[in-house]
Amino acid sequence: MTDGKKNHDTRAIDCAEAMRQLFDYLDGEVEAAAHEEIHRHLDGCRSCFSRVEFEKALKARVRKAARSRAPDSLKDRLDVLIRGFAVAGEAAARDREPKTRAGKDPRKSRG
Amino acid sequence: MEVTADSGAFFAGQVRGAMDSLYGAALKLTRNAGEAEDLVAEAVGRAWSAFQSLEDRSRFRPWLFRILTNTYIDRYRKRRDSPAMESWDDSGACDDDDGNFSLFERLHQPFLLWWGNPEQEYVNKLLREDINRAIDALPAVFRLAVILIDVEGFAYREAAEALGVPVNTVRSRLKRGRACLQKALWKHAGDIGVTKSATEGASLR
Numbered sequence: 001m002t003d004g005k006k007n008h009d010t011r012a013i014d015c016a017e018a019m020r021q022l023f024d025y026l027d028g029e030v031e032a033a034a035h036e037e038i039h040r041h042l043d044g045c046r047s048c049f050s051r052v053e054f055e056k057a058l059k060a061r062v063r064k065a066a067r068s069r070a071p072d073s074l075k076d077r078l079d080v081l082i083r084g085f086a087v088a089g090e091a092a093a094r095d096r097e098p099k100t101r102a103g104k105d106p107r108k109s110r111g
Numbered sequence: 112m113e114v115t116a117d118s119g120a121f122f123a124g125q126v127r128g129a130m131d132s133l134y135g136a137a138l139k140l141t142r143n144a145g146e147a148e149d150l151v152a153e154a155v156g157r158a159w160s161a162f163q164s165l166e167d168r169s170r171f172r173p174w175l176f177r178i179l180t181n182t183y184i185d186r187y188r189k190r191r192d193s194p195a196m197e198s199w200d201d202s203g204a205c206d207d208d209d210g211n212f213s214l215f216e217r218l219h220q221p222f223l224l225w226w227g228n229p230e231q232e233y234v235n236k237l238l239r240e241d242i243n244r245a246i247d248a249l250p251a252v253f254r255l256a257v258i259l260i261d262v263e264g265f266a267y268r269e270a271a272e273a274l275g276v277p278v279n280t281v282r283s284r285l286k287r288g289r290a291c292l293q294k295a296l297w298k299h300a301g302d303i304g305v306t307k308s309a310t311e312g313a314s315l316r
Contacts, residue, residue, distance in 0.1 A: 024282075027260060027267065028266070050215075050230065051215050053231075054215045054219075054231070054234070057234045058214070062246070062257075062261050063262050063264075066135070066242060066261075066262045067131070067262060068131065068134055068138050069131050070131050070133070071144070073148065074130070074134055074148045074151060074152070077152055078151070078152065078155055081155055081156060081159075082127075085122070085159045086119050
């Protein structure tokens with residue numbers, strides 16, 4: 001902590017404990033108290049701080065390198081599919097409506 | 112849940128929003144652009160058919176990725192003879208079986224430290240194709256864990272839903288996947304001038 005305040009809810013942790021939780025911490029998967037404990041440890045430990053900075057930078061690099069954009073051909077294909085679903089959905093909704101208007105339903109024949 | 116015009120619009124909006132992520136995951140699974148497109152289209156079709164059974168719409172994204180994953184498994188089971196078929200379990204061969212390899216520890220060595228920050232320099236010099244090659248070489252289940260969490264930013268719980276496994280399984284797959292990825296990146300570290308001496312030093316151990 002850089003503001004000098006003491007937080008009595010958290011305990012001091014050692015390097016082994018901080019590193020055990022390294023990836024959960026980086027992935028935003030630790031509880032607030034544990035987050036604070038790790039954060040405080042990193043503030044005073046150059047070695048763990050360097051490790052965290054490295055893993056963070058590598059993760060960001062991997063993310064940037066491996067992201068893809070869907071090609072336009074796929075976008076067009078999904079648009080066609082989704083429009084087809086909408087048409088089918090409307091037809092299904094019409095079928096569910098009570099058939100009060102005789103003559104509008106082509107399948108109506110008995111009577 | 113009944114499919115209405117409103118739910119149709121919801122479905123369309125969600126699919127459009129997830130399109131890049133879906134394609135990215137499909138591309139990393141199939142490692143082939145044409146097959147990735149087919150996989151996404153088939154998964155979206157299946158998702159629409161199953162949409163009425165989705166009770167909690169806030170879980171749409173992991174649900175959709177679960178369908179993508181299952182569609183992939185089904186497609187590849189149908190053609191076991193295909194060279195693209197690979198095992199879909201946690202026993203996949205990975206260079207680092209205990210998940211403990213650390214690139215940082217290899218780079219962070221006293222004889223390198225006196226001339227700068229080799230770790231940072233290494234990350235800066237990594238090429239896009241080095242990273243993608245290393246990801247593509249991971250066994251499928253580890254590859255997908257890395258993609259969902261490191262690339263697509265899923266929370267562990269979301270990834271667990273998308274993969275249909277417990278959160279701890281996601282955690283262990285991710286650990287092994289990352290360790291294998293780092294080991295693969297270390298292997299072509301020699302191409303990057305900054306680690307040449309480190310690679311030689313490590314090989315002597």
